[in-house]
Amino acid sequence: MKKIKGKLPNVPGFKAGGISCGIKGNKALDLAMIVSDPPATAAGVFTTNRVQSPSVVFSKGSLAMKRKYKAIVVNSGNANACTGPQGMEDCRNVARGVAAELDVSSKQILVASTGIIGVPLPAEKIVTATPQLTQAMSEKGWGNAAKAIMTTDLTQKVAGLSYQRYGKTFSLGGITKGSGMIHPNMATMLGFIVTDVAIRPIALKTALKTAVQKTFNCITVDGDQSTNDCVMIMANGLAGNAELNASTAGYDQFVESLTELCKSLALQIVEDGEGATKFATVRVKGAKSESSAHQVANSVAKSSLFKTALFGEDPNWGRILAAVGYAGVPFNEEEICISLNGLILFQKGLPTKSAGSVALQKKMKAKNIVVEIDLAKGRHEVEVYTCDLSYDYVKINAEYTT
Amino acid sequence: MKKIKGKLPNVPGFKAGGISCGIKGNKALDLAMIVSDPPATAAGVFTTNRVQSPSVVFSKGSLAMKRKYKAIVVNSGNANACTGPQGMEDCRNVARGVAAELDVSSKQILVASTGIIGVPLPAEKIVTATPQLTQAMSEKGWGNAAKAIMTTDLTQKVAGLSYQRYGKTFSLGGITKGSGMIHPNMATMLGFIVTDVAIRPIALKTALKTAVQKTFNCITVDGDQSTNDCVMIMANGLAGNAELNASTAGYDQFVESLTELCKSLALQIVEDGEGATKFATVRVKGAKSESSAHQVANSVAKSSLFKTALFGEDPNWGRILAAVGYAGVPFNEEEICISLNGLILFQKGLPTKSAGSVALQKKMKAKNIVVEIDLAKGRHEVEVYTCDLSYDYVKINAEYTT
Numbered sequence: 001m002k003k004i005k006g007k008l009p010n011v012p013g014f015k016a017g018g019i020s021c022g023i024k025g026n027k028a029l030d031l032a033m034i035v036s037d038p039p040a041t042a043a044g045v046f047t048t049n050r051v052q053s054p055s056v057v058f059s060k061g062s063l064a065m066k067r068k069y070k071a072i073v074v075n076s077g078n079a080n081a082c083t084g085p086q087g088m089e090d091c092r093n094v095a096r097g098v099a100a101e102l103d104v105s106s107k108q109i110l111v112a113s114t115g116i117i118g119v120p121l122p123a124e125k126i127v128t129a130t131p132q133l134t135q136a137m138s139e140k141g142w143g144n145a146a147k148a149i150m151t152t153d154l155t156q157k158v159a160g161l162s163y164q165r166y167g168k169t170f171s172l173g174g175i176t177k178g179s180g181m182i183h184p185n186m187a188t189m190l191g192f193i194v195t196d197v198a199i200r201p202i203a204l205k206t207a208l209k210t211a212v213q214k215t216f217n218c219i220t221v222d223g224d225q226s227t228n229d230c231v232m233i234m235a236n237g238l239a240g241n242a243e244l245n246a247s248t249a250g251y252d253q254f255v256e257s258l259t260e261l262c263k264s265l266a267l268q269i270v271e272d273g274e275g276a277t278k279f280a281t282v283r284v285k286g287a288k289s290e291s292s293a294h295q296v297a298n299s300v301a302k303s304s305l306f307k308t309a310l311f312g313e314d315p316n317w318g319r320i321l322a323a324v325g326y327a328g329v330p331f332n333e334e335e336i337c338i339s340l341n342g343l344i345l346f347q348k349g350l351p352t353k354s355a356g357s358v359a360l361q362k363k364m365k366a367k368n369i370v371v372e373i374d375l376a377k378g379r380h381e382v383e384v385y386t387c388d389l390s391y392d393y394v395k396i397n398a399e400y401t402t
Numbered sequence: 403m404k405k406i407k408g409k410l411p412n413v414p415g416f417k418a419g420g421i422s423c424g425i426k427g428n429k430a431l432d433l434a435m436i437v438s439d440p441p442a443t444a445a446g447v448f449t450t451n452r453v454q455s456p457s458v459v460f461s462k463g464s465l466a467m468k469r470k471y472k473a474i475v476v477n478s479g480n481a482n483a484c485t486g487p488q489g490m491e492d493c494r495n496v497a498r499g500v501a502a503e504l505d506v507s508s509k510q511i512l513v514a515s516t517g518i519i520g521v522p523l524p525a526e527k528i529v530t531a532t533p534q535l536t537q538a539m540s541e542k543g544w545g546n547a548a549k550a551i552m553t554t555d556l557t558q559k560v561a562g563l564s565y566q567r568y569g570k571t572f573s574l575g576g577i578t579k580g581s582g583m584i585h586p587n588m589a590t591m592l593g594f595i596v597t598d599v600a601i602r603p604i605a606l607k608t609a610l611k612t613a614v615q616k617t618f619n620c621i622t623v624d625g626d627q628s629t630n631d632c633v634m635i636m637a638n639g640l641a642g643n644a645e646l647n648a649s650t651a652g653y654d655q656f657v658e659s660l661t662e663l664c665k666s667l668a669l670q671i672v673e674d675g676e677g678a679t680k681f682a683t684v685r686v687k688g689a690k691s692e693s694s695a696h697q698v699a700n701s702v703a704k705s706s707l708f709k710t711a712l713f714g715e716d717p718n719w720g721r722i723l724a725a726v727g728y729a730g731v732p733f734n735e736e737e738i739c740i741s742l743n744g745l746i747l748f749q750k751g752l753p754t755k756s757a758g759s760v761a762l763q764k765k766m767k768a769k770n771i772v773v774e775i776d777l778a779k780g781r782h783e784v785e786v787y788t789c790d791l792s793y794d795y796v797k798i799n800a801e802y803t804t
Contacts, residue, residue, distance in 0.1 A: 050731075051727030117720025117721075305799055308796050
């Protein structure tokens, strides 16, 4: 399989960089930028939380105008959330400062923020650091950009891929951050993706939504959802293809590649889940609908009892069945089948011999756990990805602001 | 205030007892019984989990017949869940064994189970121990009964109260268990309540539902809901009042007292929440409906980030607002008001000075935390009770079966 995870984006026309502007202290990287030359078509998917950071409101509003965009500027260490009208003014100031430095209109600048809630954004620190940030931009600056958007993340998260079609090469790349407060529908996660595909804004948005639905919206770390999160994509058209729309030949292949890229980024978030020692895939099949499959998978993937059992390597499969039972989706206890890493544990209404076996205890020691639940009610299938709940999750989150 | 919590039930006609029958090993108490003389009217509220223990199915089915009941027999250490047709046969065998010992019909016996899922119930151990259990029954046996239904509970949970009306004394008492897997709609919790009120079966069921809705259904420890849980009540009529129905004078006072008793029992569960070091009340007011108030309160009370912040005494109020934001209930950021132990932290769309204050840091050190959220959308108010998420919660649940 070709390497996607960890591959630095290499997309014609895009540069990235990350510096320290003093928000975090300790000279930690906390300011990143992605620039496109020429300016790019862009789209975004944003948090569904009713409390939204002015940074989210600003970028969402800007993207609705379907302009060409020059840059995305992202700070970590401060979420610019619950900051009222001043928070919006700070976004405008950041956009103006960056635009002046890049010699474009501030309408071509998108912003994003992550970090602590309720503290005014030190916009002047960002603006003051802009010349230094511009100097730091390069085709190879993705690693620093990925570092500069991290909060409790332990690892930087990047991915890149390319594909061929009709003798042309199309490239995609991206960075993401997120570790806790991770749950479907845009949790505390930022993702920034670039591509040289030429594509119309509406088709780009549809493609992004499709890819996010199957990837970023299928991961959960702790079930908490934040005020800030977004995935944005810029497409600068340098590949030179005829501009794609949703009915063009070539659109499906783009969506497929974008989904592949997003999946790599999303899984990197789960692997780096706060305190995580295990990676779990919860696969629900035989569901009547995709949404009911999601409901069941999320119920298991969110269960604190399932997640602590993973951490303790405790073969407590009854917690899986109990979580399926309270998901609110009808099924028959006699028809359902549950397996873990290939061992069938429950079927025909009863635990199998494997359920109490030494073989199961061994399987629990694996780093990667795949739970499969067949509801025997239909043809829909969904996978949700999560991690275990460990002492370190508690430690990290008990001591976040203090 | 009169003492309710910890007061041993003292209700005419009822005896209780608890012994070890060898399910748990180590001679730990694991079998409890409550007996009424004369046989009592009874009612129950049961788990809404789609996977239900045969013990739940058995007792629910029996109560639907609206008979008079002689006894409730409860084992801990084995949930008799996911045990198929054999599980139901085991319930019948337990009921027959106990009935023979008490010289009544097995139709007058109710059962309940809690413990590990998916292991056949050792019904013969229970039946064999029945003579010893019968010997152990007494008016003062409630402490042992409360101990014998415990699983990961650290403390036994009992409550008792009485009230006067028209010169008569009415008594209520109960025991409960539960510590993890606690969430609204009957989580992993068993509760058994007795009273000497004379009341019709349908009125008794309505009264119990009303009381449970405001008490046991307002607590959450970890958001997990089990396959077994129930609250059952027996009313033997020895107080000698004219039988109550829902429109009788005296019914409301009974419901009020029952609610008071259930609240004491429910709060004892949260106080003993697995690994808990803090007790939190999440009060939502100004809601458009009671259900939307519940939705918001549960969203905060279930948030792992809020609960770890409580444990770490971290004044991270942004997590409260974020959890309100993803509850799915409309509100305006500018109108909402959030306070913690009386300190207003967020209003008019902005954090107050208290939000970053030393005063708040001090308030976080309290054992009891009251979060109040005013949605400014209506007149409904709800309180939900929870505890913090600590290292010990993880420890207890990572090592449960091994």
